Amino acid sequence: MAANPMSQFxxxxxxxxxxxGAFDISFTNxxxxxxxxxxxxxxxxxxxxxxxxxxxxxxxxLAELSYTFVSKMISDTAGSKAKPYFxxxxxxFMFVLFCNMFGMIPYTFTVTSHIIVTFVLAAFIFIGVTxxxxxxxxxxxxxxFVPSGVPAVLLPLIVVIEIISYLSRPISLSVRxxxxxxxxxxxxxxxGGFVISLGIVGGWLPLSFSVALTGLEILxxxxxxxxxxxxxxxYLNDALNLHH
Amino acid sequence: xxxxxxxxxxxxxFFFIKEAFTAESGGMPQLNPEFWVSxxxxxxxxxxxxxxxxxxxxxxxxxxxxxxxxSQILENIEAAxxxxxxxxxxxxxYDEIISKSKLEANSIFNQAREKALKDIGAKREVLDKQIDNxxxxxxKEIDALRKNAPDKxxxxxxxxxxxxxxxxxxxxxxxxxxxxxxxxxxKRNGDKYYxx
Numbered sequence: 001m002a003a004n005p006m007s008q009f010x011x012x013x014x015x016x017x018x019x020x021g022a023f024d025i026s027f028t029n030x031x032x033x034x035x036x037x038x039x040x041x042x043x044x045x046x047x048x049x050x051x052x053x054x055x056x057x058x059x060x061x062l063a064e065l066s067y068t069f070v071s072k073m074i075s076d077t078a079g080s081k082a083k084p085y086f087x088x089x090x091x092x093f094m095f096v097l098f099c100n101m102f103g104m105i106p107y108t109f110t111v112t113s114h115i116i117v118t119f120v121l122a123a124f125i126f127i128g129v130t131x132x133x134x135x136x137x138x139x140x141x142x143x144x145f146v147p148s149g150v151p152a153v154l155l156p157l158i159v160v161i162e163i164i165s166y167l168s169r170p171i172s173l174s175v176r177x178x179x180x181x182x183x184x185x186x187x188x189x190x191x192g193g194f195v196i197s198l199g200i201v202g203g204w205l206p207l208s209f210s211v212a213l214t215g216l217e218i219l220x221x222x223x224x225x226x227x228x229x230x231x232x233x234x235y236l237n238d239a240l241n242l243h244h
Numbered sequence: 245x246x247x248x249x250x251x252x253x254x255x256x257x258f259f260f261i262k263e264a265f266t267a268e269s270g271g272m273p274q275l276n277p278e279f280w281v282s283x284x285x286x287x288x289x290x291x292x293x294x295x296x297x298x299x300x301x302x303x304x305x306x307x308x309x310x311x312x313x314x315s316q317i318l319e320n321i322e323a324a325x326x327x328x329x330x331x332x333x334x335x336x337x338y339d340e341i342i343s344k345s346k347l348e349a350n351s352i353f354n355q356a357r358e359k360a361l362k363d364i365g366a367k368r369e370v371l372d373k374q375i376d377n378x379x380x381x382x383x384k385e386i387d388a389l390r391k392n393a394p395d396k397x398x399x400x401x402x403x404x405x406x407x408x409x410x411x412x413x414x415x416x417x418x419x420x421x422x423x424x425x426x427x428x429x430x431k432r433n434g435d436k437y438y439x440x
Binding site for chain 2: 006007009010011013023024025026027028030031034035037038041042045046048049052054060063064067068086087088090091094095111113114115116117120121178182
């Protein structure tokens with residue numbers, strides 16, 4: 001009766017199998033929702049930037065509020081040097097947000113609930129930030145692993161810990177988003193299954209939980225996108241303004 | 245009773261779900277690498293295109309819009325401030341003009357009053373003089389009259405008494421003798437009739 005709560009994360013092929021060399025790059029439901037998210041982002045922001053009226057209409061207001069929100073977030077956490085990376089962080093935030101929000105619609109697929117997607121994003125950010133750090137500071141970037149004001153005895157230990165924490169950044173960044181999305185959606189599915197299996201008599205309690213969870217999940221969808229973007233800003237800040 | 249059924253059904257449904265977990269292929273679909281390459285490919289494709297379009301076309305437009313609105317608002321505020329200053333200056337000017345004209349009006353009024361007072365004074369002097377002249381003339385006349393009065397009265401008295409005598413006696417009486425008597429009487433009683 002109740003479907004497997006994990007089956008909502010199944011990826012399946014839509015249309016024919018496409019193979020490039022040994023790689024299968026078929027169009028899947030994941031691809032569909034990536035395209036849906038990006039197209040709706042482009043649509044919203046294109047509409048929001050088309051006309052420039054002194055009194056903005058709703059969609060323009062939305063676009064401009066998002067713009068100022070992200071730009072303020074970047075300038076607050078990474079300073080003015082991070083301005084060239086604004087477009088990337090904005091795209092990142094919007095992509096994650098829209099994928100999360102699309103996942104909240106019943107029967108849809110949540111792109112960000114897949115570890116491979118979040119890991120690719122996080123790994124790209126990690127590599128990018130590391131490259132920026134080395135370009136800006138040369139080998140001086142390695143000073144990041146040597147915090148100032150630490151007793152010499154503790155220094156070897158601290159450096160090892162710092163290196164491990166630095167290397168675990170992509171993992172923590174990707175797992176945080178993926179695990180949050182997956183757990184939330186699984187939980188909603190489980191409670192939905194309870195509603196069905198308990199029927200008209202006992203289904204009301206899990207139904208009310210389901211309603212509350214939906215609200216919570218929408219909050220989490222926004223919050224995780226925000227956390228993803230702001231952590232990127234913090235990593236960028238480490239690379240741009242090396243002070244330790 | 246209902247409560248019992250409710251909790252029992254929750255309990256059983258846990259079993260059911262656990263069965264469902266183990267029954268199907270199991271584990272998380274996320275860890276199945278079958279479509280990983282496809283997901284990576286489509287992620288890079290869609291995200292890359294979105295990033296390019298956003299960074300090259302849309303975001304500059306939004307930032308441009310925001311900037312132009314900001315500058316326009318600032319300009320408007322500046323213009324409004326300037327106009328306010330202008331109006332303040334105009335108001336000051338207007339106040340000055342009003343106070344100046346008030347002073348002017350005051351001085352004109354004062355001048356007019358002085359002039360009027362002067363005129364009135366001059367006219368009054370002339371009138372006073374005229375009145376004085378007239379009074380003097382009248383007094384002269386009165387004096388003349390007063391001087392002539394006893395003679396006339398004497399004359400009247402002489403004529404009347406001569407006529408009276410003529411009627412009473414029936415004979416003509418010498419005027420000169422009557423006048424002597426009247427003169428005598430009037431000298432005696434003069435004070436009684438013409439007492440000043």
